[in-house]
Amino acid sequence: MTENKSLLKLSKITKVFSKGTIDEVTALDKINLDVDAEDYIAIIGSNGAGKTTLLNIIAGVFPPENGGRIIVNDKEVSNLSEYRRASYIGRVYQDPHIGTAAKMSIEENMAMALLRGRPRGLRVASNKQRRELFRAALAPLGLGLEDRLNALVGTLSGGQRQALALVMTTLSKPALLLLDEHIATLDPRTAQIVLDLTEMLVQREKMTTIMVTHNMEVALRHGNRLIMMHKGRIVVDMNQEQKADLTINDLVVAFERASGEEFVDDKVLLHNGNVVGISDL
Amino acid sequence: MLDVAGHVLSFSLYEGLVFGFVAIGVYLTFRVLGFPDLTVDGSFALGGAVAAVFIASGVNPFLATLAAFGAGLCAGLVTSLLNTKLRIPALLAGILVMVALYSINLRVMGGAYVSLLREVTIFDLTSQFLGLETRIAYSLLVAGVLAVIVFFILNWFLRTEIGLALRATGDNEQMVRGFGVNTDMTTILGVSISNGLVAFGGAVVAQRQGFADVGMGIGIIVMGLASVIIGEALFRPKGVARLLLAALGGAFIYRLVISVALRLGMAPGDLKLITAVLVIIALAVPYLQKRVQREWLPPAARW
Numbered sequence: 252m253t254e255n256k257s258l259l260k261l262s263k264i265t266k267v268f269s270k271g272t273i274d275e276v277t278a279l280d281k282i283n284l285d286v287d288a289e290d291y292i293a294i295i296g297s298n299g300a301g302k303t304t305l306l307n308i309i310a311g312v313f314p315p316e317n318g319g320r321i322i323v324n325d326k327e328v329s330n331l332s333e334y335r336r337a338s339y340i341g342r343v344y345q346d347p348h349i350g351t352a353a354k355m356s357i358e359e360n361m362a363m364a365l366l367r368g369r370p371r372g373l374r375v376a377s378n379k380q381r382r383e384l385f386r387a388a389l390a391p392l393g394l395g396l397e398d399r400l401n402a403l404v405g406t407l408s409g410g411q412r413q414a415l416a417l418v419m420t421t422l423s424k425p426a427l428l429l430l431d432e433h434i435a436t437l438d439p440r441t442a443q444i445v446l447d448l449t450e451m452l453v454q455r456e457k458m459t460t461i462m463v464t465h466n467m468e469v470a471l472r473h474g475n476r477l478i479m480m481h482k483g484r485i486v487v488d489m490n491q492e493q494k495a496d497l498t499i500n501d502l503v504v505a506f507e508r509a510s511g512e513e514f515v516d517d518k519v520l521l522h523n524g525n526v527v528g529i530s531d532l
Numbered sequence: 533m534l535d536v537a538g539h540v541l542s543f544s545l546y547e548g549l550v551f552g553f554v555a556i557g558v559y560l561t562f563r564v565l566g567f568p569d570l571t572v573d574g575s576f577a578l579g580g581a582v583a584a585v586f587i588a589s590g591v592n593p594f595l596a597t598l599a600a601f602g603a604g605l606c607a608g609l610v611t612s613l614l615n616t617k618l619r620i621p622a623l624l625a626g627i628l629v630m631v632a633l634y635s636i637n638l639r640v641m642g643g644a645y646v647s648l649l650r651e652v653t654i655f656d657l658t659s660q661f662l663g664l665e666t667r668i669a670y671s672l673l674v675a676g677v678l679a680v681i682v683f684f685i686l687n688w689f690l691r692t693e694i695g696l697a698l699r700a701t702g703d704n705e706q707m708v709r710g711f712g713v714n715t716d717m718t719t720i721l722g723v724s725i726s727n728g729l730v731a732f733g734g735a736v737v738a739q740r741q742g743f744a745d746v747g748m749g750i751g752i753i754v755m756g757l758a759s760v761i762i763g764e765a766l767f768r769p770k771g772v773a774r775l776l777l778a779a780l781g782g783a784f785i786y787r788l789v790i791s792v793a794l795r796l797g798m799a800p801g802d803l804k805l806i807t808a809v810l811v812i813i814a815l816a817v818p819y820l821q822k823r824v825q826r827e828w829l830p831p832a833a834r835w
Binding site: 310337341342349351352353354355359360363366367368369371373374377403 | 692693695697699710
């Protein structure tokens with residue numbers, strides 16, 4: 252494995268919600284994480300493990316507790332607000348509606364996305380050259396969106412919107428791509444299309460990627476590193492070689508050993524059931 | 533008879549153009565930004581007051597109208613700062629500034645009323661320049677030229693990079709932040725421009741009617757909303773240019789209906805009640821239609 256330079260460094264990241272009340276929850280508990288450039292990390296874990304909170308902290312939706320530091324590309328970003336971090340970080344959400352603007356056209360959505368982290372001025376946002384760029388970016392989806400640049404995004408299906416959101420997020424090539432269960436709400440076929448597209452974009456653009464997923468099979472098949480979280484901590488961290496011959500059952504065992512508990516997430520169990528079927532073949 | 537019809541039509545057209553500024557302002561906040569801004573009643577009167585006071589003290593009426601626009605910008609700035617920096621809900625922020633502006637307008641005018649009857653207004657300047665005789669002809673011309681200018685500027689602005697960020701803020705704020713837009717800034721910008729336009733409309737109205745008074749803004753927000761809703765219902769616009777034209781068209785139709793009703797003997801004092809009822813009906817019909825069709829309905833929005 253070639254040594255890449257560090258792209259993201261988290262140190263002592265803690266996040267407590269509803270501090271000082273009986274509902275106090277420690278969502279993240281002194282997390283340390285080093286992400287190298289071009290890493291493609293899959294994060295799994297049961298509900299409430301802190302996966303989405305981790306992405307929110309990285310993206311700057313809320314700050315970590317005192318003492319936690321976030322460094323992207325050797326620059327400390329711990330105190331930068333979300334919109335300022337956007338020049339380094341792109342994010343695709345679980346809900347396709349969050350990643351796109353319904354009342355604007357595909358072209359306008361993409362023109363908006365293209366200017367990530369760049370100053371916005373009083374030039375007309377789209378022109379012939381940019382339209383060509385948008386068409387070229389949409390064509391690989393095979394959804395025909397490149398011929399419908401003027402269509403309002405609200406008229407697209409959930410899967411089309413999620414594919415568009417992914418293309419929009421990667422259009423400006425952010426240093427770090429965050430995928431927050433971005434295929435979880437899609438039907439199996441569309442989920443596969445979006446997943447293939449993700450793989451293609453990540454490989455082609457060599458984007459450093461953190462993907463949160465509930466699906467163990469996806470986590471095993473994609474990425475060069477696998478992280479499992481539990482109760483705000485990282486309990487398993489495997490590199491490419493360690494995860495190469497892993498099965499879902501190994502993962503469940505690894506989880507139980509690391510967390511010292513029975514594995515109880517019904518969502519993950521469901522996927523587990525599916526995969527047991529496949530290994531029977 | 534034809535004469536009367538022609539008069540009603542041209543007068544409504546003129547009023548539609550003038551109040552079209554208000555309609556476009558309301559369209560910017562309510563529809564583009566999703567920011568229900570009630571500052572409008574105050575900033576309309578503010579525009580009239582500022583223009584009237586400047587003109588009465590001998591300032592060029594065009595400059596005075598521009599100053600009114602600037603004053604409206606400031607009013608919108610305060611409302612949007614209350615919302616974005618102090619997290620006061622948009623509706624409440626607008627009401628607070630609207631109420632505060634009542635006192636401010638009294639201070640600006642040094643009383644409740646400023647007459648412009650003996651002053652030179654933008655209408656007088658134009659009629660002198662063009663040698664036009666009939667009031668309605670040059671009123672139409674002035675209002676028309678101003679409306680065309682505002683239309684072209686906004687139609688361009690809303691398609692620029694900043695304009696797109698502004699529209700996207702109203703559409704999906706979370707996403708826009710994720711793409712590096714400071715949504716506080718776009719909100720402040722939009723609400724300010726909106727109130728600038730409304731004050732601009734107030735300045736033009738004050739010059740045409742020959743006075744500014746502290747009560748001239750009452751109910752303007754409902755009128756602007758009525759125009760926007762009528763425009764959307766009749767023209768079903770798509771795209772920025774058509775939405776702006778729909779706001780202007782809606783203002784025209786609204787003024788036309790009102791003019792006809794006044795001709796038919798409606799008491800002017802009933803105008804606001806009827807406008808309010810119009811807006812209530814326009815807002816209620818889509819809901820009632822869905823109820824009849826037994827569609828799922830979200831709970832009523834409280835803010």
